[in-house]
Amino acid sequence: MPELWLVTNWPYTLRVVTIGTMFLGFIAGFLGTFIVLRKQALVGDALSHAALPGVVIAFMVTQVRDLPVLLIGATIASVVAMVLLNAIKRRTTVKFDAGMALILSGFFGLGQVLMSHLQKTGGASQAGLSTFIFGQAANMVRADVVLIIAVSLVIFLVLVLFWKELKLYVFDEPFYRSVGLSERAASGLLTITVVLVVVIGIRTIGVVLMSALLIAPSVASRQLSNRFMVNALLAGVIGAGAGAFGTYLSYVGSDRASLPTGPVVVMLLSGFVLFTMFFSWRHGIVKHRVSVAYYKRRIIKYKRLIHLYEHGPFSADERGQYSQFIDQRFATIKAGQVEMTDKGKQKVRDIIEGGRQ
Template sequence: MDVFDYIKLLSSDYTLRTITLGTAVLGAVTGMLGSFAVLRKQSLLGDAISHAALPGIALAFLLTGSKDTNVLLIGALISGLIGTFWIRGIITKTHLKSDTALGLILSLFFGFGMLLLTFIQKQPNANQAGLDKYLFGQAATLVESDVWLMTIVTALCLGVLLLFWKEFKILLFDKEYAQTLGFNTKFIDILITSFIVLAIVMGLQTVGVVLMSAMLLAPAAAARQWTNSLGLMVFLSAIIGAFAGVFGTAISSTQNNLSTGPVIVLVASVFVLFSFIFSPSRGILFRQLRLLRNRNDLELQKTLAFMHNIVQDHEDISHPHVVKILNNFQGYSRKGLQKLVDKNYVTVQGDMWSLTPEGFTAANNLYNQNLKDD
């Protein structure tokens, strides 16, 4: 199925259109909010919150006996918020660091949730079937009302980000300075964390408890490689998250029995891998190219300095010398010598080389600069 066939199918198939819109909106909102989690070095926060939501789903079913998505997600939201405030409490009331607190809450809540699910499955009631879909997600269960809810939450999140942008930005990079300006840092911190919890809970139905943290972190991690601007990073994260949702849905729709959630996560991981390799500023490829270029430049400077040491004992700096004398220098290479010729620092005639006035001046400036550095 080519692109045009997929677009045609997208316009005619209600289920595919709903899932695609839902995953795109989910990717956008989690990408936006994930930027703050990544920059605050709370990458494990999404994992902890998504796992903390599991016992809320199980308890909501036990208390109501209903598998209504809204009821279960409300339970997940309450449980996720409780887990979040427990994390804050552990960090502020004890000497434990945030990663330790996140790991403790993740293990505690997920273990309790799995215990409740095991208990529910052993009950003589067929109504409990399907609760395990929240572990790995089931995007096919999305309906139009779910997409509208995600859209409303995304719009609300965007409005809050724009309204408190300055406060979020200052809190993110200098919490002490924000306090000196009189900002209520505790309220701002709780606000952004609550929206992260809300976005994660919305994605449980689509991606599931186990993989939801990847939806929060992967777009932000990819966007961070391309920019140093917070605003641009948030925008790129939203775009990458949305595209991951759309492409993942498209790929999973072409194959039978291919879960949408894991495919979306894999597509997001491809964006991360591509960014890690090809980002001009931080990418592995360009960093290696810069390292190689700097190494070559350093070898050229060393060769030029070596030539300067040879010719400075002569009254005539253009006095020719045999090329063989350069073989005693470890950094010498034919390629490097040709680059010096191209720069008009050296002239070569046969087996003889001579330093040009431009080359002597450049080498002398390099020597003086080294003296200053020392």
């Protein structure tokens, strides 16, 4: 086997597939930031399952197995699912997640019905469904990758173009509407872009794991930054990195056993999410624990001094309790009373404000 550490030594297929998963990972992570912040993380999951009947109908009508045809079918089905989901949300008291669960599995059931009908009349084999559920990155050809790149670039440009409006929509919807912008336009734009990303992703990574590609990168990037722009771009980079690295790993690993690309990518992403949750320098659990323990210790150590700061000065009879602080020049004895010095006041402010000067 040639030295695979060098990209230039990679076989053609690996290069093609890697580019495809990279772009897919980028756009899924980037777009995922919006939907995760809108607390609609599982919409991608519902829409990807809902695409199945569209794929089958597209095949039944055209008898063609080409990717673009099936994608159009999938897109139509997902859009119909989203319209129904919105109707449930607006017109009934049914909660959004319950509506999502119904649409997800009802559409999938419909897809299976159509599929079984197709099998009976002698059409597609079961393999089609299996590919739909688990994806098959290895079968990606140049045309697929071109499609993925085109779709992700268009979506990226559109999102960047409407950045200001979408940001407002995501963070403060009432204000967004109050300045006269259309709620329908924003939710429609996000929906249609999610549908497109999900649809191009299904073939690569599969229905079940597509939602991970949308959700996990933005969860990880959220631990690393508080800025929306940085978040979205970072999520894109994380998605792209996991996509590329996962493809590479599953290719290298398939000498001994056939490692499916999708699950490997998802394992990498989940691992990274856990890692950032624990070790992020910004919001990480470890950092949080350490700093809490540090401030707790300081408060215990200086609690007498804090007491003096808040309720003092006290009579010099109590100087015994403050001798340590008097030695450190945080407190002093003036006119028969124990008093704070300026240095001591600064110190206490430091402690009780948790280090935020």
